[in-house]
Amino acid sequence: MEPSNDVALDIIVTNVVSVFRTRCHLNLRTIGLEGNNVIYKPEVGKVLMKLRKPRITASIWSSGKIICTGATSEDEAKLGARRLARCLQKIGFKVRFSDFKVVNVLAVCSLPFQIRLIEFTKNNRPIASYEPELHPAATYRIKTLRSTVQVFSTGSITVTGPNVQSVASAVEQIYPLLFECQKTLV
């Protein structure tokens, strides 16, 4: 019996990063002047705009490429991106909302047991790597899902992947491996 059948794990999506294009040149100075909640960074060449609802931060570049971070679901990311595009439209640019894509999803999950990292790395070499002097977690890269799982000894894991589905599959895939390496004192 797969151990994951008995346990309901809470996978909490903490960040969704998405990109889209406006298909027109954007004047950053105008946005910096006319927008509320904006920070203009001329040294880098971008404008940071923060939306309240959904809570999203967008980096706006003059080429029309925009990166949105901070959403907690893919739908929220899309809504936030559309809201941002409407904002820019109102400011006066000929914006066309196009090429929206979710690029990265970050989720955390807390397992109810500790994990022996050295054992875990030994059992899963070379997919897993663990350098205690560089980072306290063991890294497990799943090439097929293009996801990375970072496993901490306390049982918390963070998963990053290109979409929510791959993140969920990654957790399902790694749970039995971690279950094997859990250890309490005899």
Next chain:
Amino acid sequence: MPSCPQCGSANVVDDDLYSQTQRVCADCGSIVSEGLFTTTLNDEKQSSAVPYYASTQVTKKPCPNLIKGLVRVRALCRILRLRSDMESGAVSLYERAYSHPSFIQVSLQKKEVLGGCCVLSTCRQHNWPVAMCTINSLLEAEPMLMGVVYQDLVKALDLQPPPTASLTDMLESYCYGYKLAPGEVPDVFAETPEQLVQRSAALVELAADVWLVTGRHPLPILMACVYVAWQSLKPKDRMKHSLQKFCQIARLPKDACGACKETPLRRVRELRDVLCKLGRELPWMRGGAVEPKTVATLVEDILKHQKSLLLKAMRSYEEEVEQEVREAAESRQDDVLSSTESLLAGQLSGRDQGPVTPAQDVPPARQPKSGESMLEASGGSNKTTEESAPPAGEEHWGRRHLFLPPCARNVKRRREESPGPHVTGEEEISDSEIESYIRSAEEIRSYVEFQKKMTEN
């Protein structure tokens, strides 16, 4: 005059192979005439310097930085007293890495660190325990840079990641770095390396069992174990010396443990806490408290009976937790009963009772027993007074364990944000929402004026 003076043939060709064009006889090879040596700058410019990486010379002379790097790698190997086969392995690895496209054009600083990474990689492949920190301190490099270069090296040359060296392997060579041999320091402080290694190894094993080692830098833990071991070998005379004094006595290099000086102190504290918890279980202590400052006297006995003490401590802790859970459940039940009674009474009398919160009457979970400070106890009681009535099943799993990774003991509760409204991503966006993100004309004007004033000043 196209005829060759040597053989008389008319087959004279212009030869452009070298920087000077020459007229050469194709039959006998003698030079008929050659150009003048260059006298103008224009002619000199033909032969410009070719950078090393673009040169197509078949057998390249090694570039000076490569030679310096190889010398450095050899020096590192000699300082670490590596075998000759390991030294040659490190040298050849460095040559391969240096000429790899991802390293040929990096800064000189990175090339220095690359030498150290090659030595580290070779040591790991031969199961020779060396910590990254040690090589860092020898090179005086930044740990982050070392980490980056090491990972790039592994990726670029596709090195198989060898097993991470266990702490006990590193311990022996680490102990030999302490100058505590009988001739070098007064007898009060002297300790043979073998004794020190033996005692420290037992402490390291204990630390690994109680989650003090996983995920952390190895050197501070080693330092803490060696210090506690040294104290415990002659507790009466050595207990009063601090960690700093110990490092002075043993003449340790200043940055033996990396940048942070507090980490070894923290580890010493954690190790002493664990020893106190175990010391409490010793039969002749009869459940009395054990102070961290005096636990050095008991270390020998604790280590002798390590396993049984661990089991005992965990069992007694589990019993305590279960008892408290039972008490809390009973008192909650009583409160629920009494509050429902009062609610019924209130309803009967027709008055509206305020919201009933049985949770507030739950007593703080733990009065620490027998006076010792159990971190879990204080952590746990804080949690229950903060939260409102966690039902028994929802307690953090960490409370059931006596020995935990320290960061799991003080679990930060996630700020529970109210789940946002369910969105589909395709909703209509009203104008009024967008207006709030755009400044009105008046606001723009005042902003521009303000900016002008700021720049004027």
